[in-house]
Amino acid sequence: MSSKFQIFKVGFFDLAPHLLSVIPFGIIFGAIGIELGFDPIMTYATSLIIFGGASQIVFLQLLSGGASSLIAITSVGIINSRHLLYGAVLSEYLNKLSLIKKLFISYFIVDQGFAVSNMYFKKNKKQNFNYYHLLGSGITLWLCWQISTILGIYLGSIVPEALGLKFAIPLTFIAIIINELRKLDHLIVMIVSGLAATFFYNAPFKSYILISPLIGLSAAYLISKFKK
Amino acid sequence: MTWTSILFAGFITYLTRMGMIVLIDKDIFDENFRKILNYVPSVVFPSIIFPGVLLDDYGTLVAITDPKIYGALTAIIVGFFSRNVILTIASGLASYWFLIFVF
16 A cells, blocks of 8 residues: 555656656747747746646637637637546546545646556556545646746747657657557557547637547447447 | 636636536446546547647648658557657657658
């Protein structure tokens, strides 16, 4: 049985490799905010209040391009709707927590944190205080996102564009799901979702991020029927 | 105006994070639905990966010779055999940079 702090540390270490993409992305975001003409406090506020990398970029780009607030807010909602799926998965492991703890921990749910903590939860179903893993991964990412946004705001584009560090984002997600590639059903579902996302990428409001997982889940449903 | 938008966008994002965890009771999902939820990482992450590799900044398909494609393939192969997160990311970036800067 691991102590709360030990579990928190495991969350930190499981998430740490993914900071390789989070930190450059945060710096790039901070720099973009300023370039688009937002003041430092406003740019930073999106990291604190919205706290969702891709959605923050889209949000500021839309507003600076003259889009209405309604369109900008809707886009953020759609891009971040994937958290609903994460929440549905995590609810199984967090349902015993008090309301306050649930409300607190929810703020720290992010893609990479969900991915690594979900893996940990699956492996350690019997253990108490597992949610400290989610806190460890989530708070680590949160802290680095806040700091790297501020770095980007004040230092500007110190990450040379030629390095193409945006490419680190798909790479860290490849690292996250690589083990599922070993299962044929997951492999099929991944290819279906990925191709759907590529196909629907230019759909309005970035809705591809909602459409393609739903197409993928339908494929998963069909596969599970077929398996029986 | 911008401040109000930020607050609204933040509130909606928080709702997406908190909604399922706070409002959904464990028993609402039956066993079959849980099985489907097992696929969530396998449907969401490829939806981020594929466009990130196959499309450029303007949302058009990249050429088959694009370094991103070979970077991603390297990462997949190294990741598959090494099962190591850092190696996966590093090998993908290294091969990508090799193609960009050396070739």
